[in-house]
Amino acid sequence: MGEADEQMPGRSNSLLLSTLFVSLAQPIAAEGDKTRRAERIEPLVLNASTGFSVTQYEIETGVYYRWRIESDGLEEYKLLAPGLFRESWIDQVVIEDKEVKPFGLHAVEFDDEGEIDIWFIPQRPGEYPFFVEGLDTQGFSGVFIVR
Structure with a gap:
């Protein structure tokens, strides 16, 4: 663990959760775009x-x-x-x-x-x-x- 991570212990978890959320949200957003195919x-x-x-x-x-x-x-x-x-x-x-x-x-x-x-x-x-x-x-x- 780096010095910055030791000072902010939740930082790694927050980054992991943010990455997971973005990767899961992209397919949902694509499916929800009604203007993709008329x-x-x-x-x-x-x-x-x-x-x-x-x-x-x-x-x-x-x-x-x-x-x-x-x-x-x-x-x-x-x-x-x-x-x-x-x-x-x-x-x-x-x-x-x-x-x-x-x-x-x-x-x-x-x-x-x-x-x-x-x-x-x-x-x-x-x-x-x-x-x-x-x-x-x-x-x-x-x-x-x-x-």
Whole structure:
């Protein structure tokens, strides 16, 4: 034992316990990170002639999701999901491999053909409509059922 250890007899035990705690906590932290791998839900395709490709999603609170939205580019689409966006933690929005880390989200808009990915965790159960502004009566409406 060194001179410092003789002056502080609990030092070796404290160091050992600290090391043990850190090594045990790391796997727990990794398992608890919900954003490590997103569950991909069926992509939503916005098609000028047929409307939405999907009109109902069933998802769960506390699960990390990736929602891909694809536009055919034949119309300008402003997609809103106000209740879902308000009651979810939005991790990121990815447009052409560029990430946006928003504080909140109101809508996503397509002026041309393309894809947008929304990565989110729903926080509260409920039924949340999503729709394209001005086209909701023409096949551009659906609902998220969050359990």
